[in-house]
Amino acid sequence: MHLIVLPGDGIGPEITAATVGVLEAVSERFGLGLRLEHDIAGHESLSRHGTTVRPELLERVRAADGLVLGPMSTFEYTDESKGGINPSMFFRKNLDLFANIRPARTYPGVTHHAVSAFDLVVVRENTEGFYADRNMESGGSEMLVTPDVCVSLRRITRPCCERIARAAFRLAMTRRKRVTAVHKANVLKIGDGMFLEECRKVAAEFPEVALDEIIIDAMCAHVVRAPARFDVVVTTNMFGDILSDLTAELSGSIGLGGSVNAGARHAMAQAAHGSAPDIAGQDRANPLSLILSAAQLLDWHADRLGSRAFGEASRAIEAAVADAVAAGESTADVGGRLGTAATGERIAARLRALPALA
Structure with missing residues (x-):
């Protein structure tokens, strides 16, 4: 290698x-x-x-x-x-x-900030979402309309949703066979709705794996309250960025959080x-x-x-x-x-x- x-x-x-x-x-x-x-x-x-x-x-x-x-x-x-x-x-x-894989777990000997021991993985889409440097062929996707008005664009595509969902389900097959899809489809109805559609389609190919769906704000509360219930968490780019730092810090230190960017x-x-x-x-x-x-x-x-x-x-x-x-x-x-x-x-x-x- x-x-x-x-x-x-x-x-x-x-x-x-x-x-x-x-x-x-x-x-x-x-x-x-x-x-x-x-x-x-x-x-x-x-x-x-x-x-x-x-x-x-x-x-x-x-x-x-x-x-x-x-x-x-x-x-x-x-x-x-x-x-x-x-x-x-x-x-x-x-x-x-396209896949940022971020495990988070507690370690014996390290004081952690969670209510219980846990072992989970955040699977974060890595190539689109609200990141201004990944949405356009040239230039950024933030625009200053007037000195006091900024418009930020988010790109969500069906192929990217499908492949990150598939990465999560394949990973879950090697673990405890549970995937949690984190979204904001109650507000971002089209983009996060598309993300959930693709997660459900992929889930149908993995009948051994359970699929849960949780809104991002509720997820932040649940992962603090009961992190041990989660196995593989899959989500879009910015939500994954935030959740992976949160779960790493819950384990005791972000210095314990590994990260691989895989294609x-x-x-x-x-x-x-x-x-x-x-x-x-x-x-x-x-x-x-x-x-x-x-x-x-x-x-x-x-x-x-x-x-x-x-x-x-x-x-x-x-x-x-x-x-x-x-x-x-x-x-x-x-x-x-x-x-x-x-x-x-x-x-x-x-x-x-x-x-x-x-």
């Missing part, structure tokens, strides 16, 4: 280094033959090349099997004409990474959090989100190839993270006593100690 690794901005290089150590350890133990190719994007690329993402980098990523993207200071990239391209948006759009041919591991420049270089950043995201990338590859080794490797990383957190071998924000580098090293050591895959 050939992976492009882009460390990013702020704490990105630190947590990416920890993640690379984990990937190298799991590759050795499970015989994956991972080939990691390092490059740059973000501020370092802007300084060296005048753009945050070089055009040739996209072709290199397309030729690889996956991408590990460190956190980027996307809020600072405001002018594409001056090279300030949002790398996250750029790869999601150009690689058609039919490409996938990108990406931490659920930002670049946190205020703690960059201090060996304090939690690397677990990116490590768990890398595990999801291996699992995506396993599903794509039907590979037992990559699937086992993904689960081994997840188990090593859980064991390390329970033992206090993690960063302080999740109750541990180690720095960024040492957290990655302890997880890598746990993986090296595992028996080889038979």
